[in-house]
Amino acid sequence: MPDHVPPELDATVLILGGGRGTRLDPLTRMRAKPAVPVGGKYRLIDIPISNAINSGTRRIYVLTQFNSHSLHRHIARTYRFDPFSRGFVQILAAQQTPATDRWFQGTADAVRQNLGIVAETSGDLVLILSGDHIYRMDYRELLAEHRRSGAEITVAVQPCSEQQIAGFGAVRVAPDGRIVEFREKPKTAAERDGMQADPALLEAAGADRARPYLASMGLYVFDKRALFELLEGDATDFGGEVLPAAVGSRRVQAWLFDGYWRDIGTIGSFFETHMDLLEPRPRFSFYDPRWPFFTHPRYLPGSRLAETRSERALVCEGATIERARLCRAIAGVRSRIIEADLEDVLVMGADEYEVGGPPPGVPPIGIGPGTTIRRAIIDKNARIGAGCRLVNAQGLAHADGDGWAIRDGIIVVAKNAVIPDGTTI
Structure with a gap:
């Protein structure tokens, strides 16, 4: 982890964290999308912030808007730099000012409304990141390519x-790496026509030909001057407006990244990303001391497992698991799982330990005895009683209930939900 980067690779980092995240409902009903817990103990926002810190780019602004209380609290508790350091992580919340009386209207508008702050930063590069992706990246390589290409x-x-390109911005790239066309989310064959990448370009990058399109990852490096000029108009979105217009008038370069990267846009992608973590040789792992991911330190005791069988399980600190079966399951911080059978399940855990027992008439926080759960996400502080069956026996793709939902065929128990004894979903 570098203490500093060369001046030519220094950049101001803007992380876009203000989206509603409606496709992640119900996980985003009570929190901003970047505040959604991941990996049992982290939050989505920890990914880009940690990548930036590890890359030595430590002037970091997080732009926020919706449901942002828990996100603000997490950032304030976690990212406290040494007072003698020049690094910081600072929140830029949407606000009404004499210059503007409206909230952020999109990604580009969010940056536009904060250009006054960007103008005061040193250096001439701005690195713009999304707050809802899971990946490990050294941004110095991206910044170096930006300098090298001019x-x-x-x-x-x-x-x-x-199939995947329909959900992303597609780019067509010349042999020298210059982007010559940008199409946002091409869903039809006509919209995809001519957008396949040169096979030689894919081969040179070590990518397989089964993935012939190049998708924008939502990570951009801008010369500060170009950014200010492009945002002089009223465009509100980078992918839909700013970049397609810039391709015809600016030198826009592609930098190909073929490492693990997931856009956490839906409940299905969120769930599958967590199942990826449980593979015997996962393509992405939080276990890399050379490139750590940071989060709020909780000072919890080690987890206690008694008479429990596990197969490809990840158990975070402070959990209590007794006489349970965990098969492809993640137990988040302070999880309580008693005599339950879990398969393909993400349990996010709890914000606090329950002291003195539960309120009258409701189960304790956690998962009660005799309960079976399959292909599910259990949000924080959920109370699931005894003898429940959460298995989606009807094979529904989408449904809503009291304290639970089914999205993409995945059962999601909402934060703070109460699932009474004997419930079947």
Whole structure:
């Protein structure tokens, strides 16, 4: 982890954290999307902030808007730099000012409304990141490519399949790496026509030909001057407006990244990303001392497991698990699982230990005895009683209930929900 980077690779970091995250409902009903817990103990926002810190780019602003209380609290508790350091993580919340009386209207508008702060920063590069992706990246490589190519804008791209490209911005790249066309979320064959990457370009990057399209990852490097000029108009979105317009008038370069990267856009992708963590040789892991991911220190005791069988399980600190079966399961901080059978389940745990027992008439926080759960996400502080069956026996793709929902075929028990004894879903 570098203490500093060369001046030519120094950048001001803007992390976009203000989206509603409606496709992650019900996980985003009570929190901003970047505040959603991941990996049992982290939050989504920890990913780009940790990547930036590890890359030595430590002037970091997080732009926030919706449901932002827990996100603000987490950042304030976690990222406290040494007073003699020049680094910081600072929140830029949407606000009404004499210059503007409206909230952020999109990604580009969020940056536009904070250009006054960006103008005061040193250096001439701005690194713009999304707050809802899971990946490990050394941003110095991206910044170095931006300098080497002489670009005004550099877009990180990743090879993807025809099915995947419909959800991303597609770029067409010349042999020298310059982006010559940008199409936002091409869903039809006509919209995808001509957008396949040169096979030689994919081969040179070590990418397979089964993923012939290049998708924008939502990671951009801008020359500060170019950013200010492009945001002089009223465009509200980078992917839909700013970048397609810039391709015709600016030097926009692609930087191909073929490492693990997931856009956490839906409940299905969120769930599958967590199941990826449980593979015997996962492509992405939080276990890398050379590139640690940071989060709020909780000072919890070690987890206690008694008479429990596990197969590919990840158990975070402070958990209590007794006479349970965990098969492809993640137990988050302070999880309490008693005599339950879990398979393909993410349990986020609890914010606090329950002292003195539960209120009258409700189960304790955690998962009670005799309960079976399959393909589910259990949000924080959920109370699941005894003898429940959360298995989606009807195979529903989408449903809503009291304290629970089914999205993409995955059962989601909401934060603070109470699931009474004997419930079947």
